[in-house]
Amino acid sequence: MISLWPSTISSLNDSMAALYGSVGKLKAAKSVDINEVIEQLKMAAESSRNLRALVLSEMPEASWQSRDELDALLEEIAKRVEARAIEQRRARLNTLAAELERGNIVHRRAVRVTQLNQLRDDAVKELRSHARLQSPPVLPGPEADEWLEWACGLNEPQDTEFLKALRDGFPHVDEFVANLEPQMWTLKKETAV
Amino acid sequence: MSSIWPSAVTSLDDHLALLSDSLGRIDAARLVELSEVIEQLKAVADSSQTLRGLIFSELPDATWQNRNELEAVLEEIAKRVEARNIEQRRARLRALAEELEGGTITHRRAARVTQLKELRDLAVAELRSQADDSAPPPSLPGPEAYEWVEWACSLEEPDDSESLQAIRKGFSILDEFVANLEPGMWNADALPRPAPQGKEQVDPLAKLREIEQRRARVVALAAELERGTITHNRAARVQQLNQLRDEAVKELRSQSGGDRAPRSLPGPDAAEWIKWACSLKEPEDSEALQILRTRFPHLDEFVVNLEADMWNAGGSAIPEPPKPVVVATTPASPVAAKIPAVKAAAASAAAPAPASGKAATAVATTAAVAVAPAPEQPRPQKPAEEVPVVVSLPVEHTTTAKTATAAASKSVSETASDLTRRLRELVAGNLRIFMIVAGVFAVLLLVGALEWSSHRKHTGSSPVSSVEAKVPDNTANTAALTAPAAAAPAPAPSTEKTKSREQATNKATAAPQPDRQQQQPQPSNVLDAALRAPSAMPKAPAPKPDDTSAVAPPSVNLASGNAISNVVDIPVSQPQASQQKLKVSSGVAQGSLVHQVAPVYPRQARLDGIQGTVVLQATVGKDGRVRSVHAMGGPPMLVQPAVDAVKQWRYKPFSLNGEPAEAEIQINVKFTP
Numbered sequence: 001m002i003s004l005w006p007s008t009i010s011s012l013n014d015s016m017a018a019l020y021g022s023v024g025k026l027k028a029a030k031s032v033d034i035n036e037v038i039e040q041l042k043m044a045a046e047s048s049r050n051l052r053a054l055v056l057s058e059m060p061e062a063s064w065q066s067r068d069e070l071d072a073l074l075e076e077i078a079k080r081v082e083a084r085a086i087e088q089r090r091a092r093l094n095t096l097a098a099e100l101e102r103g104n105i106v107h108r109r110a111v112r113v114t115q116l117n118q119l120r121d122d123a124v125k126e127l128r129s130h131a132r133l134q135s136p137p138v139l140p141g142p143e144a145d146e147w148l149e150w151a152c153g154l155n156e157p158q159d160t161e162f163l164k165a166l167r168d169g170f171p172h173v174d175e176f177v178a179n180l181e182p183q184m185w186t187l188k189k190e191t192a193v
Numbered sequence: 194m195s196s197i198w199p200s201a202v203t204s205l206d207d208h209l210a211l212l213s214d215s216l217g218r219i220d221a222a223r224l225v226e227l228s229e230v231i232e233q234l235k236a237v238a239d240s241s242q243t244l245r246g247l248i249f250s251e252l253p254d255a256t257w258q259n260r261n262e263l264e265a266v267l268e269e270i271a272k273r274v275e276a277r278n279i280e281q282r283r284a285r286l287r288a289l290a291e292e293l294e295g296g297t298i299t300h301r302r303a304a305r306v307t308q309l310k311e312l313r314d315l316a317v318a319e320l321r322s323q324a325d326d327s328a329p330p331p332s333l334p335g336p337e338a339y340e341w342v343e344w345a346c347s348l349e350e351p352d353d354s355e356s357l358q359a360i361r362k363g364f365s366i367l368d369e370f371v372a373n374l375e376p377g378m379w380n381a382d383a384l385p386r387p388a389p390q391g392k393e394q395v396d397p398l399a400k401l402r403e404i405e406q407r408r409a410r411v412v413a414l415a416a417e418l419e420r421g422t423i424t425h426n427r428a429a430r431v432q433q434l435n436q437l438r439d440e441a442v443k444e445l446r447s448q449s450g451g452d453r454a455p456r457s458l459p460g461p462d463a464a465e466w467i468k469w470a471c472s473l474k475e476p477e478d479s480e481a482l483q484i485l486r487t488r489f490p491h492l493d494e495f496v497v498n499l500e501a502d503m504w505n506a507g508g509s510a511i512p513e514p515p516k517p518v519v520v521a522t523t524p525a526s527p528v529a530a531k532i533p534a535v536k537a538a539a540a541s542a543a544a545p546a547p548a549s550g551k552a553a554t555a556v557a558t559t560a561a562v563a564v565a566p567a568p569e570q571p572r573p574q575k576p577a578e579e580v581p582v583v584v585s586l587p588v589e590h591t592t593t594a595k596t597a598t599a600a601a602s603k604s605v606s607e608t609a610s611d612l613t614r615r616l617r618e619l620v621a622g623n624l625r626i627f628m629i630v631a632g633v634f635a636v637l638l639l640v641g642a643l644e645w646s647s648h649r650k651h652t653g654s655s656p657v658s659s660v661e662a663k664v665p666d667n668t669a670n671t672a673a674l675t676a677p678a679a680a681a682p683a684p685a686p687s688t689e690k691t692k693s694r695e696q697a698t699n700k701a702t703a704a705p706q707p708d709r710q711q712q713q714p715q716p717s718n719v720l721d722a723a724l725r726a727p728s729a730m731p732k733a734p735a736p737k738p739d740d741t742s743a744v745a746p747p748s749v750n751l752a753s754g755n756a757i758s759n760v761v762d763i764p765v766s767q768p769q770a771s772q773q774k775l776k777v778s779s780g781v782a783q784g785s786l787v788h789q790v791a792p793v794y795p796r797q798a799r800l801d802g803i804q805g806t807v808v809l810q811a812t813v814g815k816d817g818r819v820r821s822v823h824a825m826g827g828p829p830m831l832v833q834p835a836v837d838a839v840k841q842w843r844y845k846p847f848s849l850n851g852e853p854a855e856a857e858i859q860i861n862v863k864f865t866p
Contacts, residue, residue, distance in 0.1 A: 028262070048223070051222040
């Protein structure tokens with residue numbers, strides 16, 4: 001089973017399982033609460049309708065006749081979505097790298113500025129290096145223009161999860177933002193064209 | 194799958210199949226009409242509940258958890274039900290055996306009753322044997338035992354082939370019994386019958402009144418049927434219908450008699466009933482026809498065969514002379530009652546039981562001769578008798594008798610008148626004298642013939658005018674057809690007698706009499722006239738010395754029921770010295786005919802409605818074989834079949850002066866579709 005739309009698919013599977021259980025009882029001429037079975041049927045029908053809508057939203061031209069064909073279709077959609085997510089991750093890394101390059105570091109000590117610029121360069125290299133990977137790691141946090149502010153605002157132990165993900169996936173970026181204070185970062189003025 | 198309650202199980206499975214299909218669509222995220230699926234689900238639930246209820250009705254303590262266990266439960270129940278069904282079948286067979294034993298069989302013939310009782314006993318034994326057999330007995334189709342015999346007797350092929358096959362296959366002796374049993378023969382035992390369910394108690398008096406009304410209706414119709422007469426242009430058809438009518442009357446009488454309530458007769462009152470019944474049509478009147486068929490099969494059979502225009506209610510049908518054949522309904526017909534003398538003569542002729550049919554024939558023939566001179570009187574109906582005989586009923590006399598001298602004619606007329614008078618006296622009661630006179634008459638004829646032959650030798654031959662007799666159907670009853678011409682007909686006691694009379698007539702004709710040329714009417718003519726019952730006899734025949742008598746030719750009956758009617762019309766001719774060919778009269782020819790072959794009626798001619806009489810001139814060799822046949826006239830398509838047939842005819846060799854001689858005869862072969 002694919003991981004796409006797990007709740008929808010799970011909901012359908014669960015309601016169908018309950019429904020088949022009731023139908024099995026009916027098949028064996030055992031007593032059932034028909035109203036309960038009807039509710040199960042309605043739930044299953046709703047899950048089915050949702051899943052169908054999702055499939056068609058991803059592949060408007062999709063058509064299928066059975067559950068097996070649906071599963072195959074979902075696999076196909078999953079691949080498409082996965083490829084799209086990778087591209088999104090890659091684009092995000094590249095955008096952040098560009099954002100880092102675009103800013104300026106200000107500090108009262110030139111050595112410190114040099115040191116931070118070096119860290120920034122390493123971070124940019126790291127981001128671009130990861131962006132070139134087949135499956136780039138997921139960079140936590142908001143979009144690039146808000147990212148440094150968000151990253152500098154992370155505190156331990158509250159943001160341990162993000163910090164850990166950052167530290168594990170992007171150690172140079174983590175090293176850079178660990179040394180950077182929000183007031184040190186200024187964006188270069190756009191050159192008027 | 195269990196074999197019990199197949200409909201409940203099948204219904205559940207069918208509904209489940211539909212639901213499963215819909216659930217599969219839901220599971221595959223396909224479009225479904227939810228309301229339809231809910232209905233399917235409810236149908237499954239209903240079927241499931243029904244099956245569950247059935248199971249608990251059979252096995253209240255049954256338990257199961259899944260479909261496999263359910264199947265096992267159903268198998269168990271199936272065994273129980275099958276065992277119970279077998280017991281029910283056995284009980285049914287025993288009940289029917291008891292019913293058969295309790296009933297009685299009635300029939301006019303004791304031997305038939307005995308035979309049917311034996312069959313019944315065997316059927317009872319068969320039923321008990323099947324019931325007691327360890328093997329499951331075959332299923333007996335039909336209703337409960339108390340209705341079974343009536344039901345079985347009403348089965349008809351091919352409509353009820355399935356039931357009949359089931360009875361025949363499983364209960365061959367029982368089938369044999371009911372095949373031989375007519376509903377009217379069976380009187381069910383007065384065993385207590387189950388009261389009809391769901392009906393209110395009927396007022397016994399009202400019930401009795403209704404039964405009496407039914408009985409009165411049935412009796413009235415029987416009387417109406419007996420009173421009426423049937424007309425048809427074929428005597429055989431009349432006889433057939435009369436027989437059917439008799440059976441219908443018997444059936445009605447059987448219903449009206451006895452202790453059992455007669456069945457309700459559909460339709461109007463008796464006076465209108467036949468008209469009504471003959472107007473019933475399928476499918477519009479299927480219901481009434483079905484009731485009639487089931488309750489009164491013989492009556493139904495009668496009206497099925499009867500056309501409305503054949504029926505004359507109340508015995509009023511005394512046909513006009515040109516009409517073909519009218520046969521009275523019963524011996525007690527009003528018309529017959531008007532001729533007690535005839536009846537007395539007939540009775541007296543039959544009562545002494547003449548030693549031979551020939552003697553009786555002589556009596557009958559002579560009686561016919563005696564009463565012949567009264568042709569103007571209305572034709573009475575002949576009592577219905579099954580006597581398919583040779584009939585010659587001239588409806589027109591085409592030839593005037595040209596014979597003999599006036600003196601001779603007068604002499605013979607006087608003789609005939611005298612004989613007639615005497616015969617009338619005889620007919621009135623004295624059979625013995627009657628028979629003596631008949632004998633004397635025959636001797637006179639013989640002597641006359643010898644003298645005539647001698648006279649002819651001296652006077653030479655003379656041309657003969659033939660008398661053509663046209664007969665609608667050669668199967669008509671001679672007596673029936675003869676009687677109308679006579680005031681007091683003497684019904685032929687039997688077919689043999691009639692035939693013998695015909696032969697006697699022929700013999701009389703064959704014996705040439707000199708008086709024939711001199712007397713009018715001559716005795717032989719009187720005979721023929723009596724037999725042919727002409728509507729108008731020639732009143733003033735111009736005497737011709739060379740003419741023979743107006744010999745009415747006899748008909749030749751080829752086969753009863755044959756569509757072809759052959760009339761052998763053989764003009765009498767006298768032997769010519771110059772030619773050694775004998776011209777033979779019809780009577781002689783008919784009497785000498787020893788082998789006759791019916792002509793083949795060409796199919797196309799029949800389809801095209803071609804009919805008529807083929808006139809043939811045939812030469813019979815000395816050996817009695819037909820040497821040559823020449824067509825003198827008739828429908829071309831019918832000539833060859835007539836020639837072909839006549840060529841195969843054989844006669845006893847004719848003789849002239851004691852020597853074998855060739856003979857010339859004229860034969861009329863009539864074809865009627």
